[in-house]
Amino acid sequence: MDRADVLVVGGGVMGAAVAARLSQTTARVLLVEEQDDLAEGASKANAGIATSFYGRPGTLEARLIAESNPRWEDLCGRLDVPYRRIGAVMLAVGPREAAGLPAVYEAIVAHGARAELVTAEQARDLEPLITGDCAGGISLPDEGIIDPMRLTVAYAELAARNGATIERSRRVTGFSVADGEVNEAETTGGPVRVTFVVNAAGLFADEVSRMAGGESFRMWPRQGQYWILDRAFGSRLRRLVYPIPMEHTRGAQVVPTTNGSVLLGPSAADTELRLDKATDLATLRWLLEQTRKLVPDVSDAYAIKTYAGNRPAGDEIFRARFDHNIRNLIHVGSRSAGVSVSPALGDHVLGLLRDAGLAAIDRAEAGDAIPTVPRLLNAADPEELPSLDPRYRHVVCACEQVTAVEISAALESRVPATSIDGVRKRTRATGGRCQGSVCMVGVAFLVSQHTGQPPECIRHGGFGGTLGVGHADY
Amino acid sequence: MPTTEAKIAVVGAGLAGLTLASELAQETSALVIDRLPMYGGVLGYEHPLVRTLARRCEAVRVEFHLATTATRWEGHRVLLVGPTGIRWTPATRLLIATGTRPSTQAEMGISGERLAGVLPAPVAIHLAEAEVTLGHRVTVVGWGNWANRTLEAIRHHGAHTACIPLSDAPGVADGFDESWPGWYPVRVEGRSRVERLILAKDGAEHVIECDAVILAAKPRPLRNVDGAIWPDSPSATFIQPVAESLTAEEVVEAAKKAAAELGSRAAMGSR
Numbered sequence: 191m192d193r194a195d196v197l198v199v200g201g202g203v204m205g206a207a208v209a210a211r212l213s214q215t216t217a218r219v220l221l222v223e224e225q226d227d228l229a230e231g232a233s234k235a236n237a238g239i240a241t242s243f244y245g246r247p248g249t250l251e252a253r254l255i256a257e258s259n260p261r262w263e264d265l266c267g268r269l270d271v272p273y274r275r276i277g278a279v280m281l282a283v284g285p286r287e288a289a290g291l292p293a294v295y296e297a298i299v300a301h302g303a304r305a306e307l308v309t310a311e312q313a314r315d316l317e318p319l320i321t322g323d324c325a326g327g328i329s330l331p332d333e334g335i336i337d338p339m340r341l342t343v344a345y346a347e348l349a350a351r352n353g354a355t356i357e358r359s360r361r362v363t364g365f366s367v368a369d370g371e372v373n374e375a376e377t378t379g380g381p382v383r384v385t386f387v388v389n390a391a392g393l394f395a396d397e398v399s400r401m402a403g404g405e406s407f408r409m410w411p412r413q414g415q416y417w418i419l420d421r422a423f424g425s426r427l428r429r430l431v432y433p434i435p436m437e438h439t440r441g442a443q444v445v446p447t448t449n450g451s452v453l454l455g456p457s458a459a460d461t462e463l464r465l466d467k468a469t470d471l472a473t474l475r476w477l478l479e480q481t482r483k484l485v486p487d488v489s490d491a492y493a494i495k496t497y498a499g500n501r502p503a504g505d506e507i508f509r510a511r512f513d514h515n516i517r518n519l520i521h522v523g524s525r526s527a528g529v530s531v532s533p534a535l536g537d538h539v540l541g542l543l544r545d546a547g548l549a550a551i552d553r554a555e556a557g558d559a560i561p562t563v564p565r566l567l568n569a570a571d572p573e574e575l576p577s578l579d580p581r582y583r584h585v586v587c588a589c590e591q592v593t594a595v596e597i598s599a600a601l602e603s604r605v606p607a608t609s610i611d612g613v614r615k616r617t618r619a620t621g622g623r624c625q626g627s628v629c630m631v632g633v634a635f636l637v638s639q640h641t642g643q644p645p646e647c648i649r650h651g652g653f654g655g656t657l658g659v660g661h662a663d664y
Numbered sequence: 665m666p667t668t669e670a671k672i673a674v675v676g677a678g679l680a681g682l683t684l685a686s687e688l689a690q691e692t693s694a695l696v697i698d699r700l701p702m703y704g705g706v707l708g709y710e711h712p713l714v715r716t717l718a719r720r721c722e723a724v725r726v727e728f729h730l731a732t733t734a735t736r737w738e739g740h741r742v743l744l745v746g747p748t749g750i751r752w753t754p755a756t757r758l759l760i761a762t763g764t765r766p767s768t769q770a771e772m773g774i775s776g777e778r779l780a781g782v783l784p785a786p787v788a789i790h791l792a793e794a795e796v797t798l799g800h801r802v803t804v805v806g807w808g809n810w811a812n813r814t815l816e817a818i819r820h821h822g823a824h825t826a827c828i829p830l831s832d833a834p835g836v837a838d839g840f841d842e843s844w845p846g847w848y849p850v851r852v853e854g855r856s857r858v859e860r861l862i863l864a865k866d867g868a869e870h871v872i873e874c875d876a877v878i879l880a881a882k883p884r885p886l887r888n889v890d891g892a893i894w895p896d897s898p899s900a901t902f903i904q905p906v907a908e909s910l911t912a913e914e915v916v917e918a919a920k921k922a923a924a925e926l927g928s929r930a931a932m933g934s935r
Contacts, residue, residue, distance in 0.1 A: 195676070299916070300893070308791075320760075371732065397677060400923060420893065421893075422890075422893040422894050461749065468775055468776045468777055468851070468853075469775045469776070471773060471775060474775075493770060494768070494770065495768060495770040496770045496775075497771070497778070498777070507719055547872050561759060566745070566750075571752050572743060572745075572748050573749070573751060573752065575750055576749050576750055582745070582750065583746060583747060583748075583749060583750060584745075585699075585735065585745045586734035588699065588733050588735065588888040588889075589888040590892070591735045591736075610712055622888070623888060623893075624765050624768070624886060624888065625768040625770075625784065625888065626782070626784065627765045627766060627767070627768070627784035627785075627786050627787060627886075628699075628886070628888070629782070630766065630783070630787045630788065631786075631787055631790040631791065634741050636792075644796075645791060645794060645796050646796040646797060649780070650780045654780075654856050655779060655780020655781060655854075655856040655857030655858075656780055657783075657796060657819065657862070658796035658797050658799075659781075659782065659792060659797050659798070659799055659800060660796055660797040661797060662795040662796075662821045
């Protein structure tokens, strides 16, 4: 039977971050993810913002964000994750919003985050594309942008390199519980004897808790839709542009991404359908209207694609604590700030586990970095790349400038891509302007070569659908 | 490889690119870049028109960079990635002649998730030609060259085929088992792969049960050289005739016209 000192349930950014930190100790770590890849929930469908404040000041979530924020450059350097501290400008549009600015400012600085009230003119210096109706704003220099999928995969990769076991397509189906403790987890890959369980199941955390005899709580999807605009527009935008937040949402934002494109979103609609990630035209039009109020040049003429994701909303918007009933069950989950707390989350959970008696001693030989793969798209001196690896001369995805090197690295890592979407998550190939109409066959060929599967069996899209349904026997 | 003399770089060695290069290289030096290891683009290198144009290019010493991708344009130099290495290559003007691609799901305004089984036609055609069975019930959106080539490629796979031609011209969906002229697609639905395509017409909806949706409509210029995406890109010109269905002759004609305009502009500039 498999044994784990700590079983992490869920391969989103929070579960992967916890696994990465625990893997640096003597604890034996197993992470299971029911989908066929990591970052299949909110971790792939968010705006990619590493924020410097969120929620109410003084909460654990706010504290972990504050602890995480200064670490980004160092962490992302070690984990080969694109990150840039570009700063945000929050805009008051019209006199009424301007009158509310000081209160918003006070709420932000109460987090300890850096912020500065600015005039409309100063706001325009920060981001020249903002609306002429701007009546003042707040500069937020510690807001950053990050690739959340690369971050999740990198945490898992680090964990795997340190000896943790990362198993995808393995679902927890039940637990055996005695005397207020979980002893064993039943999974689709066989039972696991466990000392501690970390429930990082996102939108499905309530089901995991119920199966383990833990607290009863409810999770529901808060759907967010997004537009992605082309790099040709992104190259003109310098900073994140935020509206004045409302009580329960930060509103639709204009978000430069680490690959140069721009996101508009998210919308926020509480729904009941956990697997529904469909977009609708009315919401998408609304997003355009909202973001145009901030940056008038925003236009669907630049649109590459639209997508939707489900944030794991719950009656408690953030959890990183033990269950009230089951002594060895920890819940970690966040509606909106999973990425932003992740650098400090591992330390926090490790502290909880140690306090509860887990002998997890830091191993001096454990790694804190994964190998860097230079990328053609970001190369300042691209002419030098072939001397590192001749396969850089072979561009597979022209839109995103992804070569055979980046794709092979994704297919050969410890937690490798096994599908077209897996390659897209790790490299951006097929995710650009033409959405794979030129390169998807090439990517499928490389996946086929590495996995030994024929092209029709290669997975594409959500929930494991395949490229084809069979082979024509001729 | 790089030289400092004035040079026109043509991206795309299909009919348009070859025509442009063969015309312009009579006055100035020209290089042609193509992603594929052979010229000819979608027609292939054996097409008689392609062979004629290629011979003309050779006669006026057009420099070919095949199996090479142009990735970035900075107004005076283009980054070429190919078998001989990665090189910034100087050029006075970049001509984009990379043809078209079908509109994506988002560009078509088809809502719903990104589902398996929903494929751009060029991908579908490649896979079908490699004997991948795309689906048992295949719906093709569009009626032009891609739709016909998709139908041709899956003809012997035994699938039931439906066409959403987005046109009510007679005969556009000939060869398909069913056709829905006047209807347009609004949504895909399904769990692990596409199961339904929802059509709309005058406020009414119709559901087509299918396990593959091939996007073969509303051609857009295929552009993927950073710095040469929008019409106002410096020193870049786009020669990408766009229509649901184009003949080879129409493409050549459009390219000749563009070459003549560029030629006279260059002549005026040098005076």
